[in-house]
Each structure stands twice: as structure tokens, then as C-alpha cells.
Amino acid sequence: MCGITGIVTLDSDNIGELLVKCSRKLTYRGYDSVGVAAVREGKVDLRKDVGTVDEVDRLLGLSKMRGDRGIAQLRWATYGAPTKVNAQPHFGCDEVFYGAHNGNIHNYVEYKQELIDAGHKVRSENDGELCVHAVDKYYEQTGDMLEAVRLSTQDLKGAFAYTVGRADQAEIYAVKMGSSLVAGVADGATIVSSDLPSVLPLTSNVIYLADGEMLVLTHDKVRVYRVEDGKKLERPPQRSTVDVHAAEKGGYPHFMLKEINEQPQIAKDVMGVLAGADNEEWLKMIEDSSRLYLVACGSSHNAGILGTYYFNRLAGMPVYHAIGGQFEPMYGNTLDDESLCILVSQSGETKDILNVLNHVRDANLGKTLGVVNVIGSTLMFQADSYIPMACGYEVSVPATKTYFSQTVIFSYLAAKLGERNGHLDRSEAKTFIRSLKDDLPKLAQATIDRTGILTKNLARTLVNVKDLYCLGYGFTDGVAREGALKIKEICYNHCEGMYSSEFKHGPLSIVTRDYPVIFVTTTEDSWMVTNHINEVRARGGRTIIVGEREDRLEPYVDAEGDYLSVPVSNVLLNPLLDVIPLQMLSYFFSVDLGVNPDLPRNLSKTLTVD
Numbered sequence: 267m268c269g270i271t272g273i274v275t276l277d278s279d280n281i282g283e284l285l286v287k288c289s290r291k292l293t294y295r296g297y298d299s300v301g302v303a304a305v306r307e308g309k310v311d312l313r314k315d316v317g318t319v320d321e322v323d324r325l326l327g328l329s330k331m332r333g334d335r336g337i338a339q340l341r342w343a344t345y346g347a348p349t350k351v352n353a354q355p356h357f358g359c360d361e362v363f364y365g366a367h368n369g370n371i372h373n374y375v376e377y378k379q380e381l382i383d384a385g386h387k388v389r390s391e392n393d394g395e396l397c398v399h400a401v402d403k404y405y406e407q408t409g410d411m412l413e414a415v416r417l418s419t420q421d422l423k424g425a426f427a428y429t430v431g432r433a434d435q436a437e438i439y440a441v442k443m444g445s446s447l448v449a450g451v452a453d454g455a456t457i458v459s460s461d462l463p464s465v466l467p468l469t470s471n472v473i474y475l476a477d478g479e480m481l482v483l484t485h486d487k488v489r490v491y492r493v494e495d496g497k498k499l500e501r502p503p504q505r506s507t508v509d510v511h512a513a514e515k516g517g518y519p520h521f522m523l524k525e526i527n528e529q530p531q532i533a534k535d536v537m538g539v540l541a542g543a544d545n546e547e548w549l550k551m552i553e554d555s556s557r558l559y560l561v562a563c564g565s566s567h568n569a570g571i572l573g574t575y576y577f578n579r580l581a582g583m584p585v586y587h588a589i590g591g592q593f594e595p596m597y598g599n600t601l602d603d604e605s606l607c608i609l610v611s612q613s614g615e616t617k618d619i620l621n622v623l624n625h626v627r628d629a630n631l632g633k634t635l636g637v638v639n640v641i642g643s644t645l646m647f648q649a650d651s652y653i654p655m656a657c658g659y660e661v662s663v664p665a666t667k668t669y670f671s672q673t674v675i676f677s678y679l680a681a682k683l684g685e686r687n688g689h690l691d692r693s694e695a696k697t698f699i700r701s702l703k704d705d706l707p708k709l710a711q712a713t714i715d716r717t718g719i720l721t722k723n724l725a726r727t728l729v730n731v732k733d734l735y736c737l738g739y740g741f742t743d744g745v746a747r748e749g750a751l752k753i754k755e756i757c758y759n760h761c762e763g764m765y766s767s768e769f770k771h772g773p774l775s776i777v778t779r780d781y782p783v784i785f786v787t788t789t790e791d792s793w794m795v796t797n798h799i800n801e802v803r804a805r806g807g808r809t810i811i812v813g814e815r816e817d818r819l820e821p822y823v824d825a826e827g828d829y830l831s832v833p834v835s836n837v838l839l840n841p842l843l844d845v846i847p848l849q850m851l852s853y854f855f856s857v858d859l860g861v862n863p864d865l866p867r868n869l870s871k872t873l874t875v876d
């Protein structure tokens with residue numbers, strides 16, 4: 267997945283500065299290579315190389331580039347290694363057409379050959395280059411850029427968005443075919459981009475787009491057309507209320523630490539959303555369903571695992587959970603008219619999740635309920651209804667506050683449903699919901715305050731550890747998996763998250779003297795977890811505990827820092843809090859290892875590819 271930005275401006279002095287400033291906000295989408303194509307007096311100046319925006323800017327002076335229009339691209343490599351020649355933007359056959367894409371062109375191999383056979387000069391191994399050649403090809407035939415963009419979509423198979431221009435034309439064109447794209451209209455400039463944060467530094471007047479739509483940008487307006495028949499569409503800009511400063515670090519050394527620290531506020535904000543009028547619609551959708559699926563990837567799936575436990579415990583409702591790519595082969599034939607797929611995605615653009623959305627729609631069976639953070643995302647627009655995570659922008663690649671918000675949402679829905687279907691005693695439901703609303707924000711803050719220094723110290727003792735386990739039992743199953751995912755993702759370690767009672771069925775053989783195993787528990791499961799701890803201790807392993815302070819657990823910690831204790835709370839809040847020390851541990855561990863936790867290698871925040 268990558269990020270593209272195109273700008274047309276009246277002021278020809280600052281195109282490079284604008285493109286660098288705006289596309290820096292897309293860094294989370296890709297940081298393998300960066301490029302800018304700026305057009306000045308009919309000539310395209312194209313500079314690109316391997317590295318982040320700031321690195322390539324320093325190397326090639328991107329922000330000093332001049333011109334009145336241009337395109338920037340940040341790449342997360344899929345087709346073609348992260349090299350200079352594969353960096354985007356690309357030229358067409360000569361230096362007249364320039365363009366860049368986000369997404370994947372699935373018929374890359376065949377189409378590249380077809381273009382080469384037709385005499386096109388294809389220079390790279392990157393599929394984005396084919397978008398530029400496709401426009402080049404159809405412009406040859408029609409002499410009309412908009413029509414060339416429209417016809418190019420017949421050749422290019424896959425999910426993508428691209429932006430393209432011609433050296434001798436003042437406009438920039440773009441098309442959305444399955445990957446995100448949003449536009450903006452400022453005073454004397456217009457912008458098209460893969461995501462809202464890069465539009466906001468320029469303007470809050472935003473145009474949201476649907477798949478199968480094309481754009482023409484001039485310095486004063488953005489015109490929208492339908493790909494199907496070329497018809498012009500009316501799409502006036504809307505005022506976005508998203509805070510432009512949300513995507514800034516606000517004094518923290520990394521976005522990840524800032525986002526961890528935002529969780530107490532997120533608890534309040536998401537409970538505010540859940541108390542709103544739409545909640546009746548979401549509860550009814552779930553109640554009316556014949557079968558409930560919960561589909562998500564990565565951290566969102568770990569949150570879904572915890573959600574499954576809450577639905578069982580509080581509402582007596584079974585949930586079939588699956589990771590995005592698993593859904594169709596595992597449950598695809600079990601959908602019926604009344605089934606409901608809860609699709610959980612921070613970005614709302616994860617391809618594996620949109621595939622499920624499309625599968626449900628194509629089969630015309632059942633409904634979809636999105637749980638989504640990015641307002642204006644495909645999932646938000648296309649699901650039958652959606653619950654916003656209310657987190658603001660999550661910039662850091664590792665998910666923290668959005669995972670937290672998802673778990674609050676599931677626990678709340680489960681308690682409400684349990685109250686309504688009688689599975690849960692009314693007063694118990696009310697007490698739990700009250701504790702989510704009134705206690706959780708304070709408890710989350712107390713957890714951050716209490717475990718900050720502990721996790722920092724603990725991380726130092728782990729710097730030479732390359733391999734560890736993180737185990738949970740019952741409610742902490744998904745929490746342990748999430749902790750392990752964080753450590754893998756930003757510490758480049760092997761850290762496996764699994765069910766603690768399963769550990770003895772094989773993995774226990776890895777334990778030798780001082781081998782570290784993290785146990786995550788609630789107070790109601792610690793009696794069982796102590797059995798699993800003993801099995802590790804008996805083999806000389808080092809045990810690190812995450813949970814409330816309990817006498818029965820004390821004997822199993824050798825050092826103060828090996829017990830990451832969360833504050834005393836309603837036991838059903840334990841799993842919501844237990845994740846926080848794991849997030850902080852992974853953060854400090856990563857920083858100690860010299861990794862930038864916001865931008866772990868090989869990854870990207872939003873995965874719009876299969």
C-alpha cells in the first residue's frame with residue numbers, strides 16, 4: 267500500500283514544499299521510497315529515491331521543486347523491490363506523461379507484456395508504471411485525457427487509485443478503482459490524496475469519492491466524473507471537522523506513545539458515541555441476525571477475539587470470528603439472508619476486509635456492520651451501518667488506541683444485548699456499563715501512570731531477548747495475542763501469543779533457564795494461570811505477569827519489574843486494562859533497540875492489497 271498526492275496551485279513557487287508537507291502526513295502508508303514530479307513551464311522535473319520523505323527530501327531537494335502542479339508518491343513495495351527505478355511517480359513512454367498509483371494491478375505480467383509488444387518503453391518492475399502507460403496508450407487513440415483515464419480502467423485489473431498528468435496540460439487527473447482517494451479545494455489550489463490527513467494541511471473543504479469515479483483538478487476546482495459512462499457528477503466540497511493537529515505528535519517523541527496516552531480520553535469519547543441515538547440500530551442489527559460473524563485483521567482481529575468472549579459471557583451469544591482472508595473459505599457458504607458480518611477495521615480500507623464486504627454484497631446474503639475509525643473510508647460508506655471508533659487519527663503503524671476502542675465497543679454491545687435478552691441481570695449490566703463510562707477512563711490513566719516506569723525498566727532487561735511467548739487464558743486470550751503482535755511488529759522479535767493451556771501441548775519444549783514467558787490474566791482466571799506458570803517455572807523459565815496484584819501470583823515474580831500490575835477493578839475491566847502495559851512494554855523495548863516504533867520496517871498502516 268502506498269500514498270499518492272496530487273496538487274494544482276496558482277503559486278508556482280511552492281509546489282515542492284506543498285507536496286512534501288502534505289504527503290509527509292501519509293508516511294504511515296509507506297516509507298520504502300518517495301518521489302515527486304513537478305511541472306514547470308511544460309517540463310516535468312521528476313526526482314525519486316529510496317527512503318522516507320524527509321530522507322529523500324534532504325537528498326534531492328524535493329521541497330525546493332517549483333511548478334504549478336505535481337504529484338508525490340510514498341511507496342510500500344509490493345510489485346518490484348524498493349529501488350530507485352521502481353520508486354514512483356513514473357513517466358510514460360517519454361517525459362510527457364507522469365503519474366503514480368496506490369494499490370495493485372493484478373494483470374501486471376500480461377499487461378506489461380502487451381504494452382511492450384505495442385512498443386511502450388516500460389522501465390521498472392512496478393505496477394504503478396502501467397497506469398501511466400495505459401493513459402498514454404488511450405491518449406494516443408483519443409487525444410482526450412479524461413477519456414484516456416476512463417478507458418485505462420478497462421485494461422487495468424485490480425484495486426487501485428492513480429493520479430496522472432501531461433506536461434503540456436494544466437490539469438491533473440485521478441481515478442478511484444477500489445483504493446482510497448479523497449480531494450480538497452483550497453484558496454488557489456486543489457489536492458487529491460490517498461487519505462484525509464494529507465488534504466487537511468491545505469484545506470478542510472473535502473470531496474469524498476466512490477469507486478468508479480474520476481477527477482479533474484485545476485487550481486480552482488475539482489470536477490468529478492463517472493467512469494462507467496463519463497457523466498459529470500455534482501459533488502460540492504463538504505467541511506471536514508477532523509482536527510488538522512490530530513496528526514501531530516504534540517510533544518511526545520513518537521506517535522505511538524501519544525496514542526497510548528490518549529486511551530483514557532478514547533474511553534470517554536467512544537462511550538459518548540455508544541450512548542448516542544444510533545446505538546439502537548446497531549443492537550437491533552445484531553439481535554435480528556441469525557448468525558453473527560466478526561471479521562478483522564491484525565490488532566482488530568485480536569480485539570475481535572476479546573469481543574467474542576464478551577458476547578458469550580455477557581450476552582450468551584455465539585460469534586464466529588475470522589481473520590479477513592479466512593472468512594470466505596471458512597464461513598463463506600454459511601451466510602444466509604439474516605446473517606450479520608461485523609467488519610472491524612481501523613482504516614476501513616483493509617483489502618482483506620473489503621473483500622468480505624464485497625462477498626456479502628455479491629452473494630446478496632445478510633447485512634454488514636462496520637466498526638471503523640477513518641471517517642470517509644470505503645467501509646464506512648459501504649457497510650449497511652457503522653460504529654465509529656472515535657479515536658481521531660491513529661498515525662503510528664502499531665494500532666493501540668483503536669484496538670482499545672474496539673474492545674470497549676464490544677464489551678458495551680455485549681452488556682447491552684445481555685441486558686435486553688435477559689442473559690445478564692439488569693443491575694449487573696448497568697453496573698458494568700457504568701464502570702465502562704465512569705471508571706475505565708480513570709483506570710486506564712492509572713494503568714499508564716503505574717506501569718510506565720515499570721515497563722521502561724523491564725524493557726531494558728529484555729534487550730538481548732530474541733524469542734519469547736505471551737500467553738493468555740479465557741478473556742485474556744486476545745489480549746496476549748495483541749501484546750505479542752506489538753512486540754513482533756516493532757521489536758523485530760519472535761514473540762508468539764497463544765492460549766496458555768495450549769502451551770504445554772508442544773511449545774513448552776522451548777523453555778530453558780531464564781526463557782521469558784509473559785502471562786496475562788484476570789483475577790477470575792489466575793487460579794488456572796498459576797498452573798501454567800508453574801509448568802514454565804519448573805523448567806527454569808522466567809515469568810512476567812500482567813494483571814491485578816494478587817497474593818497467589820506474587821511467588822512467581824523474581825523482580826519487581828516482572829509484575830506489571832493494573833489497578834483493582836471490576837474483573838470484566840481487567841482485559842481492557844491488561845493490554846496497556848503490553849503496549850508500553852513493546853514501545854520501550856522497541857525504542858531501546860533503536861527502532862522507530864511508528865514506522866516499523868516492511869509494514870504499512872493500511873493494507874489495501876491482497
Ligand code: M6R
Nearest residue numbers: 564565566611612613616664665
Ligand atoms: O486498518 P485495520 O484495522 O483493518 O488494520 C488491520 C491490521 O493491518 C492492523 O491492525 C495491524 O495488525 C497493526 N499494524 C498491528 O499493530
